[in-house]
Amino acid sequence: MFLKPRKEDFQIIGYYLGKLSAGLGIAMLLPLAAAFYYREWNAALDFIVGATIALILGCLLTLVRPRKTDLSWANGVVIAGLSWLVAMFLAAVPLYLSGHYQAFVDALFETMSGFATTGLSLTVDLDHLPQSYNLWRHTTQFLGGQGIVVIALTFFIRGVSGAFSLFVGEARDEKLLPNVISTARFIWLVTLVYLILGAGTLTLIGLRLGLTLDRSFFHGLCVFMAAWDTGGFSPQSQSILYYHSVYYEAATFFIFFLGSINFGLHYLIWNGRRGELWKDLEIRTYVFTISITVLITLFGLIQMAGFQDLPSIFRTGFYQVLSGHTGTGFMTVTASQFAGWSELALLGVILAMGAGGCVSSTAGAIKALRIGLVAKGFLRQVKTVLTPEQGLVTEKFHHFKDVVLDNRQVQTAGLLIIAYIGLYLAGTLVGMFCGYPFLPALFESVSAAANVGHTVGITGPAMPLALKLTYIIQMWVGRFEFLAIFVLAGFLYSWVRGR
Amino acid sequence: MMTLLLAFLLAAGPALPDTPRVSVSDLVAHYQVYDGKPVLTQGEAIGDLMLRGREGWVNISDGNAALGLYGTAETLKRIQYLGRFQSLGDRVVAAGIFHNACPVHSGQMDLHILRLEVVAEGKAVPEAFNFYKAGLAILLAIMAVGALLLRQFFRKATAGRPKRS
Numbered sequence: 001m002f003l004k005p006r007k008e009d010f011q012i013i014g015y016y017l018g019k020l021s022a023g024l025g026i027a028m029l030l031p032l033a034a035a036f037y038y039r040e041w042n043a044a045l046d047f048i049v050g051a052t053i054a055l056i057l058g059c060l061l062t063l064v065r066p067r068k069t070d071l072s073w074a075n076g077v078v079i080a081g082l083s084w085l086v087a088m089f090l091a092a093v094p095l096y097l098s099g100h101y102q103a104f105v106d107a108l109f110e111t112m113s114g115f116a117t118t119g120l121s122l123t124v125d126l127d128h129l130p131q132s133y134n135l136w137r138h139t140t141q142f143l144g145g146q147g148i149v150v151i152a153l154t155f156f157i158r159g160v161s162g163a164f165s166l167f168v169g170e171a172r173d174e175k176l177l178p179n180v181i182s183t184a185r186f187i188w189l190v191t192l193v194y195l196i197l198g199a200g201t202l203t204l205i206g207l208r209l210g211l212t213l214d215r216s217f218f219h220g221l222c223v224f225m226a227a228w229d230t231g232g233f234s235p236q237s238q239s240i241l242y243y244h245s246v247y248y249e250a251a252t253f254f255i256f257f258l259g260s261i262n263f264g265l266h267y268l269i270w271n272g273r274r275g276e277l278w279k280d281l282e283i284r285t286y287v288f289t290i291s292i293t294v295l296i297t298l299f300g301l302i303q304m305a306g307f308q309d310l311p312s313i314f315r316t317g318f319y320q321v322l323s324g325h326t327g328t329g330f331m332t333v334t335a336s337q338f339a340g341w342s343e344l345a346l347l348g349v350i351l352a353m354g355a356g357g358c359v360s361s362t363a364g365a366i367k368a369l370r371i372g373l374v375a376k377g378f379l380r381q382v383k384t385v386l387t388p389e390q391g392l393v394t395e396k397f398h399h400f401k402d403v404v405l406d407n408r409q410v411q412t413a414g415l416l417i418i419a420y421i422g423l424y425l426a427g428t429l430v431g432m433f434c435g436y437p438f439l440p441a442l443f444e445s446v447s448a449a450a451n452v453g454h455t456v457g458i459t460g461p462a463m464p465l466a467l468k469l470t471y472i473i474q475m476w477v478g479r480f481e482f483l484a485i486f487v488l489a490g491f492l493y494s495w496v497r498g499r
Numbered sequence: 500m501m502t503l504l505l506a507f508l509l510a511a512g513p514a515l516p517d518t519p520r521v522s523v524s525d526l527v528a529h530y531q532v533y534d535g536k537p538v539l540t541q542g543e544a545i546g547d548l549m550l551r552g553r554e555g556w557v558n559i560s561d562g563n564a565a566l567g568l569y570g571t572a573e574t575l576k577r578i579q580y581l582g583r584f585q586s587l588g589d590r591v592v593a594a595g596i597f598h599n600a601c602p603v604h605s606g607q608m609d610l611h612i613l614r615l616e617v618v619a620e621g622k623a624v625p626e627a628f629n630f631y632k633a634g635l636a637i638l639l640a641i642m643a644v645g646a647l648l649l650r651q652f653f654r655k656a657t658a659g660r661p662k663r664s
Contacts, residue, residue, distance in 0.1 A: 040584065045632040052639035059646035063653045097632070127545045127560055130584040210549035210556075236546055236558070238565050244549070244556045244607060306534065306599050312606025334564070334608060336528045337599070 005495050011066040013079055018061025020083045024090050025054030030139055031094070035132035043098065043132045050094035057090070078491045081484035084144075084476060088112045091140055098133050100124050102461045105468055112472045114140030116479040117362055119232020119329035119453020120471065122461050126237040131218060134235050138222040144479075145229020145259070145362035146191060147184075190266050191228065198255045199224040205247045223248075227255035229362045232329025232453030239331040240319075249319055252330055260326035260357030262369075264400055281397040282358050285372035290325055293352035297321045300345025317345070320454070325352035327363035329453020339456040343439060346456075350443055353452045354424060364451030364478050366420045369399065370413035377410030419482050423449045423474060430470040431458065449474040518594060526597055527564040530608065534599040540610065541592040541618065542566070545582035548575060557581075559591060568593050569604070570612035580621025590619035 028051040035044035071079070088111045096107035106122040113120045114137055123129060123137075199220045206216030219235050226233045236242040240252055258266075265283070268276045277283055297317045307313045316333060323330045331338070338346075356365025380395040387393050395405040427445025432438060436458055444458040448471040459471070477485050519533070523542045526533055542559035549556040550572045557575055558565050560582065568575075568591075582588030595612035598604075603611075 038584075040626075042626055042629045042632060045629060045636045048636040049632065049639055052636070052643040055643045056639070056646045059643070059650040063650050064657055065654065125562070127565065127582060128584055208551075210551055211547050215547055236565075237560070238558060238567075241567070241607065242546065242558060242565075244567050244569070244604065244609070246605065306531070307606055308600065308602045309606075312600050312602065316600070316606040332607065334527050334530075337530065337608060340531065 005491060008066060008068065009072075009075055011064070012068070012071065012075055013082065014061045015066050016071075016079045017082060017086055018058045020058075020079075021054045021061065021086060021090060022058030024087055025051040025058060027139065027143060028054065028091075028094065028136070031132040031136040034135045035130070038131045040130040040132050043094075043130045046094040046097040047132065047136070049097060050090065053093055054090045057086075074487055074491065077484050077487040081480060081488040084112075084115055084480070087115055087143075088472075088476075091115070091136070094136060095133060098130070100126075100129055100133065105465065105472075106461055109468050109472055110137065111140055112475050113453070114138075114231070114233065115144030116451050116475040117141050117145045117229050117231040117327065117364065118448060118451045118475045118479075119226065120448060120455060120459045120475075121233060121453075122459070122468070124461055126235075134222060135218075137233050138225040138231070138235075141229050141231030141233055142225040145225075145231060146187065186267060187263055190263065190270070194228055194255070194258065195224060198228060198251075201251050202248070205245065205251055206243075209243055209245050209248065223252060224255060227252045227328060227330070228259040230256050230259045230327040230329075230357065230364075230451075231362075232323075234330065238334075241332045241334070246315070249315075249332060252328075253319065253322060256323065256326045256328040256330070260328075260361050260363040262358040262360045264360055265358070268400065276400070279398045281372040281376070281399050282367075282369040285375070286358060286368035289352070289355045289368060289371060290322065293325060293348045293355070294318055294321050295348075296351065297345045297348030300342045300348055303344060304342045306340075317348075321349055321352045324349050324447075324452050324454050325355060326357050327353070327365060327450060327452050329447070331454060335455045335457035338443075338454065339440060346439060346443060349454065350446050353446045353450045353454065354420070356450055365449075366417050370416055372397070373405070373409050373413040374417060376405050377407075377414070380405060416481065420449070420478070423477060427470055427474050430467060434464045434467050444471075445474065449478040451475060451478050523559060523561040523566045524564040526566060526610075527608070530597075530599040533597045536597060537595065537613075538597045538610070539592065539594045540566070540597075541590060543582045543590055544578045544580070544588040544621070548578055548581060550575060559593065567607070567609045568595070568612050568615070569601075569609050570595070570615060574612060574615050577615060577617055579617075582621065585624055585626055587621045587624050589617045589621040592616050592618050 028047050032044055032047040032051065035041070035047055088108055091111040091114070092104065092107035095101060095110055096104050100123050101107040101110065102122075102124060109120070109122050119141070199217075202220030202223055203217045206219055207213065211219060222233070222235045225231065234240065234242070240249060262282060265276060265280060294317065297320070298313060301307060301313045301317050307316070319332050320338075354365055355371060356367045357363025359367045359369045376395050376397055380393055383393045383395070396402055397405055424442070424446045427449055428438070428442045431441030431445055440456045440458055443454070443456050446452070447454045458467070518537045518539045520539045521533060523540055526538065526540055540559075542561045544557050545560045545565065546558055553572050554569065555572045555575045556567055556569055557578060558567050578589050578591065580586060580589045592615070593610060593612045594614045595610045597610050599608055600606040601609045601611075
């Protein structure tokens with residue numbers, strides 16, 4: 001039996017959504033400042049419009065402070081799920097006003113793609129987009145990658161009982177430090193250190209490539225945000241191909257690879273436990289799936305005509321697979337080149353995208369730990385069959401500490417893998433209904449649902465509305481790893497049918 | 500005009516027999532057809548002029564697709580305007596060898612230019628100030644201040660209410 005939500009539940013949800021709206025309005029001050037700096041006056045007006053709408057909504061939703069501000073588990077998860085929808089609408093306002101989107105739904109697509117760190121884009125004439133809008137696009141990836149709720153926990157929500165439910169609702173489950181606020185702040189500390197190092201390195205490389213200092217810094221900052229948060233937006237329409245530089249590729253590779261690693265592991269390594277890198281089940285699985293998908297893709301590329309030497313095949317294949325595996329979506333090939341790859345090479349990239357990075361990172365998709373757990377469960381099952389009846393088979397794995405494998409872990413991981421495969425296939429089916437062949441439809445669907453951003457050319461302003469809406473839902477559901485969405489659906493059901 | 504231009508390019512520059520005139524979009528979309536062949540294409544120079552010693556890169560776009568041009572710094576320096584916000588880049592015609600997977604540049608798609616001409620100079624395109632948006636922004640800013648005051652009023656009015664257990 002479902003309990004009908006009380007008036008107080010709605011008040012609490014509205015209250016926190018109001019706080020998040022106001023927070024988003026404040027976040028728009030960054031591109032607003034950039035608009036003033038670059039003398040983009042109409043863009044500045046668009047950000048004033050966007051920020052004030054967010055602030056007004058925030059004020060109205062927080063008019064009355066609820067009697068109790070502590071969060072129940074379900075309320076926290078519902079707030080996390082809804083906050084991303086509210087953020088998608090509010091962040092889309094200035095982008096739509098820019099005139100670089102054919103319809104409001106395209107701007108919604110862009111902001112969901114940003115917050116979900118996907119990187120698929122519907123921007124028209126990106127190469128002439130004002131810098132402030134470009135900064136905002138990349139900022140949405142930064143905010144989404146860090147977690148809108150993590151940011152709220154860090155800056156706006158203090159001392160609230162039940163804050164961990166917000167955290168988990170946003171598909172994060174690491175609790176590195178005694179409380180969730182300290183954990184959120186540690187994530188920010190790590191990010192700020194890498195921001196300075198990463199953006200600085202990219203700026204220096206940009207200068208060597210011939211960019212002016214201000215352009216190099218702007219590109220370095222935007223590309224860092226998109227790489228670290230495994231987002232995949234880029235300031236120019238050609239993605240990383242724009243720079244024609246192996247150094248830029250190498251730097252972005254290191255940044256997005258670090259971004260795809262579990263924050264818990266970052267924490268342990270920061271505290272001197274470097275040995276964890278070699279023992280951890282998740283890292284071992286990650287290295288294994290990367291190796292397999294790189295090999296498949298390279299074999300696929302070797303089969304093709306076009307490449308003349310192995311270094312070219314390796315550089316192109318390795319970058320595209322790693323960018324897909326980490327959920328980033330940076331490309332050094334054009335969409336039409338991708339579409340022309342052999343089926344084997346495309347399959348390698350699809351498998352890489354579908355597998356994804358590590359849990360508790362900014363990467364999306366199934367994730368290495370779950371694949372490792374299911375593999376361990378499978379191994380244990382084989383051992384059980386081969387062991388005499390009286391024998392007891394236990395399987396251990398190392399993930400921050402030595403853990404005995406139990407059935408619940410394997411079941412949960414297995415269910416999520418099935419759910420992701422279902423999500424990938426659902427998008428593929430819609431793509432095929434819209435008239436696209438199976439493989440491109442599968443590629444694009446996995447790219448959206450796994451929050452990657454690689455494209456074989458389906459994604460664009462001209463694609464059917466049904467597909468735009470499907471990919472928006474896939475990006476949202478994929479980023480939240482289903483939990484918040486199921487709880488939100490349960491909440492709505494109990495509102496209508498509960499007692 | 501394009502015929503005259505092609506004739507000029509072919510007469511003045513290195514010999515490029517049977518050079519097909521292809522748009523950037525066609526080159527990018529049908530790269531297999533033109534791979535390793537001499538082509539003549541045109542587009543707007545966009546973004547940045549990336550000079551690296553005696554060589555360099557610039558990207559050109561026809562509005563639908565973009566392509567990297569690789570050439571000598573001396574040739575690329577002819578480009579004065581680059582397409583960005585409030586700037587229309589120089590429209591250039593480039594003749595050279597197109598590569599789907601360039602062997603010199605580790606498999607990237609590019610065009611090694613043999614000749615490049617600026618056929619239409621770019622210009623600054625200042626954006627007109629939108630007074631309608633300004634009015635809307637002022638109105639919303641006033642409403643935001645009103646909402647903030649209303650929130651303060653409600654907070655004060657409900658601050659003393661007894662809490663239920």
